[in-house]
Amino acid sequence: MADYTLYYWPLPFRGQFVRAVLSHIGASWHEAEVEAVAGQRAADPQAQLVPHMGPPLLIDHVTKAHLSQMPAILAYLGAKHGLLPGDPVLDAMSHKIVADANDVLYEMTRYNGAQLWTEPAWKEFKPRLCRWMELFEETGRRHGLTTRSGFMLGTSEPGIADIVAATLWGTMTAKFVQLRPMLDRHAPSIAGLSDRIAALPAQTELRKRSADAYGDEWCGGQIEASLRAVLGPAD
Amino acid sequence: MADYTLYYWPLPFRGQFVRAVLSHIGASWHEAEVEAVAGQRAADPQAQLVPHMGPPLLIDHVTKAHLSQMPAILAYLGAKHGLLPGDPVLDAMSHKIVADANDVLYEMTRYNGAQLWTEPAWKEFKPRLCRWMELFEETGRRHGLTTRSGFMLGTSEPGIADIVAATLWGTMTAKFVQLRPMLDRHAPSIAGLSDRIAALPAQTELRKRSADAYGDEWCGGQIEASLRAVLGPAD
Numbered sequence: 001m002a003d004y005t006l007y008y009w010p011l012p013f014r015g016q017f018v019r020a021v022l023s024h025i026g027a028s029w030h031e032a033e034v035e036a037v038a039g040q041r042a043a044d045p046q047a048q049l050v051p052h053m054g055p056p057l058l059i060d061h062v063t064k065a066h067l068s069q070m071p072a073i074l075a076y077l078g079a080k081h082g083l084l085p086g087d088p089v090l091d092a093m094s095h096k097i098v099a100d101a102n103d104v105l106y107e108m109t110r111y112n113g114a115q116l117w118t119e120p121a122w123k124e125f126k127p128r129l130c131r132w133m134e135l136f137e138e139t140g141r142r143h144g145l146t147t148r149s150g151f152m153l154g155t156s157e158p159g160i161a162d163i164v165a166a167t168l169w170g171t172m173t174a175k176f177v178q179l180r181p182m183l184d185r186h187a188p189s190i191a192g193l194s195d196r197i198a199a200l201p202a203q204t205e206l207r208k209r210s211a212d213a214y215g216d217e218w219c220g221g222q223i224e225a226s227l228r229a230v231l232g233p234a235d
Numbered sequence: 236m237a238d239y240t241l242y243y244w245p246l247p248f249r250g251q252f253v254r255a256v257l258s259h260i261g262a263s264w265h266e267a268e269v270e271a272v273a274g275q276r277a278a279d280p281q282a283q284l285v286p287h288m289g290p291p292l293l294i295d296h297v298t299k300a301h302l303s304q305m306p307a308i309l310a311y312l313g314a315k316h317g318l319l320p321g322d323p324v325l326d327a328m329s330h331k332i333v334a335d336a337n338d339v340l341y342e343m344t345r346y347n348g349a350q351l352w353t354e355p356a357w358k359e360f361k362p363r364l365c366r367w368m369e370l371f372e373e374t375g376r377r378h379g380l381t382t383r384s385g386f387m388l389g390t391s392e393p394g395i396a397d398i399v400a401a402t403l404w405g406t407m408t409a410k411f412v413q414l415r416p417m418l419d420r421h422a423p424s425i426a427g428l429s430d431r432i433a434a435l436p437a438q439t440e441l442r443k444r445s446a447d448a449y450g451d452e453w454c455g456g457q458i459e460a461s462l463r464a465v466l467g468p469a470d
Contacts, residue, residue, distance in 0.1 A: 045366070045373035050331075053338065053370060065324040071306060072331035079323055089300040092311035095330075096285075099304035099337075103288065111346035131280070135288060138280035 004029040007037045007049075007057035012171050012210060013219045014070045014105060015056045017098075020167045021074060021160065023206040025081045054112075071098045078160040090143075090153050097139065097152070097161045101168040104132050105219075108172070113223035122230040129179075130186045136165055137187035145189045152193060162197055170194030174207075175218040178231045239264040242272045242284075242292035247406050247445060248454045249305045249340060250291045252333075255402045256309060256395065258441040260316045289347075306333045313395040325378075325388050332374065332387070332396045336403040339367050340454075343407070348458035357465040364414075365421045371400055372422035380424045387428060397432055405429030409442075410453040413466045 004022060006029050008015030022029050032040075037055050045051040049059065052068035059066055060076075067073050075095060078084040084091045107125070110117065140146075144154035152161040169190055173180040183191045197203055218224055239257060241264050243250030257264050267275075272290050280286040284294065287303035294301055295311075302308050310330060313319040319326045342360070345352065375381075379389035387396040404425055408415040418426045432438055453459055 045369045048373075051370040051373040051377075053335070053367065063324060065327070067324070067327050067331060069331040069334035071334045072327045075310070075330045076323060076327035079326070088311060088314055089298060089302070091314070092300070092302050092307045095310045096302060096304040096307035099306045100288070102334075106341065106346060111341060111349065114346065115350065132288065134280045135286040138283075138286040142286075 001061060002028040002030040003061060005032055005059040005061065006030070007032040007040055007059075008055045009037060009220065010034055011214055011217050011220045012175070013109075014102075016171055016210065017070055017101070017164055017167050018056050018058060018073050018077075019206055019210070020163050020203060021077050021081075021083065023202040024158070024163055024200070025077070025083070026202065071095065071102055074098050074160055074164065083159045083163070085153055085155055085159060090155075093139070093143075093153055094159065094161045094164075097136075098164050100132070100135065101164050104129075104168060107132075108227070109219050109223045113219075113221060116222055116226035117230045118226070119230055122227075130182060133169070133183055133186035133190065136169070136190045140165070140189050140193065145193060149196075150189075158197060158200075162193060165190055166194040166197035166203075170198050172218065174198075175216060176227070176231055177234045236296060237263040237265040238296060240267055240294040240296065241265070242267040242275055242294075243290045244272060244455065245269055246449055246452050246455045247410070248344075249337075251406055251445065252305055252336070252399055252402050253291050253293060253308050253312075254441055254445070255398050255438060256312045256316075256318065258437040259393070259398055259435070260312070260318070261437065306330065306337055309333050309395055309399065318394045318398070320388055320390055320394060325390075328374070328378075328388055329394065329396045329399075332371075333399050335367070335370065336399050339364075339403060342367075343462070344454050344458045348454075348456060351457055351461035352465045353461070354465055357462075365417060368404070368418055368421035368425065371404070371425045375400070375424050375428065380428060384431075385424075393432060393435075397428060400425055401429040401432030401438075405433050407453065409433075410451060411462070411466055412469045 004027055006015065006018055040048055040057060041054055050057060050066040050068045056070055056073060057068045058073045067076055078094065084094050106112065140152045143152060144150045145152050151158050152165055153159065169183055173183050198207065239262055241250065241253055275283055275292060276289055284292060285301040285303050291305055291308060292303045293308045302311055313329065319329050341347065375387045378387060379385045380387050386393050387400055388394065404418055408418050433442065
């Protein structure tokens with residue numbers, strides 16, 4: 001029996017943040033079948049494991065807890081497994097970084113695909129994406145990320161903030177390599193952090209498994225196709 | 236000297252969640268001038284009080300903390316002022332309810348005004364808004380909100396989950412009274428909870444002050460105008 005069951009689409013995107021944390025703590029988890037994910041999502045609220053609009057959804061088989069909403073799942077795992085700094089302000093900063101990451105996911109997909117990318121829309125958005133990168137960079141700079149080995153909130157071990165920043169920017173720029181030069185320019189410390197987290201054995205192993213399962217996909221669907229179209233070839 | 240300074244637009248919307256919690260704990264706060272809010276938002280990340288894409292932004296003058304992102308600010312205030320249940324799963328459920336509320340704000344404004352409301356778009360969205368209400372109702376039902384006096388997560392005193400649910404649904408249906416029958420039908424317990432929280436003296440006082448300052452506005456701007464257009468007259 002696995003420690004956890006994760007309900008998420010067979011894609012990285014929001015689910016990958018939960019997978020990255022579960023991998024980091026060495027937890028075992030079962031991935032629910034896509035039919036079960038879709039079934040939960042479409043079920044009456046009364047019939048859902050936890051009332052939710054969309055995945056991810058996590059079952060903790062030890063505590064029998066059912067949770068939804070990526071930020072809430074990460075807050076739960078962070079508290080349970082000691083991945084929050086343990087200081088009121090820095091804990092809140094961790095939650096802020098998760099909320100920022102979630103906003104970037106919304107914006108990169110034009111709110112989960114509410115609109116598709118077009119050349120003019122992408123051109124208009126690009127400075128904002130650069131600014132998101134700069135906001136992460138500056139957050140890390142204030143807390144000690146300027147050294148090559150530092151973590152985002154000045155902690156001695158990677159925590160939720162680090163895993164989230166690395167999963168956001170590292171995964172995005174691995175799947176869309178056209179964006180990596182932008183990250184290197186606007187958030188060099190975050191790029192370095194992403195590489196260091198990505199090089200941890202548990203993350204390397206997760207990335208390999210995810211690539212086998214999901215290929216090059218990130219958010220999937222028409223919205224990913226429209227994003228690839230405006231980004232052009234990867235060379 | 237106030238306990239806190241809040242940077243937010245002169246509107247309810249996301250800022251009202253922070254104001255409602257500050258009111259509930261009896262904290263004093265200063266509202267930054269709109270020029271200061273806009274100035275912070277536009278500043279270089281290096282010059283911002285805390286690196287952020289948009290308000291709300293809160294300064295805690297006692298701890299000298301600077302925070303952004305509504306969910307992170309509420310997590311901070313909830314932990315500091317004993318407004319979280321203090322149980323790992325219920326704390327995470329509180330964060331989930333905040334994340335759900337934040338998603339409803341995004342959807343009611345078509346991601347902060349990325350698109351305006353049209354008749355067809357609103358018609359398509361309405362069942363989803365009903366479902367959001369049902370998701371809140373079912374969350375409360377599972378935890379003990381079925382009694383007239385219960386709180387959303389079965390706690391003996393209102394916490395972040397209650398204040399957030401009441402601020403979301405109560406404020407929305409007070410500003411757009413056309414939506415109140417929908418709330419009464421799809422989330423009767425949440426409607427009752429919203430009324431009970433709204434009747435607390437601190438919330439009554441906040442609502443009066445907010446109405447004096449912001450009038451009937453909710454999210455403001457063209458997006459609010461387009462929402463009022465599709466909702467039709469309030470009768």
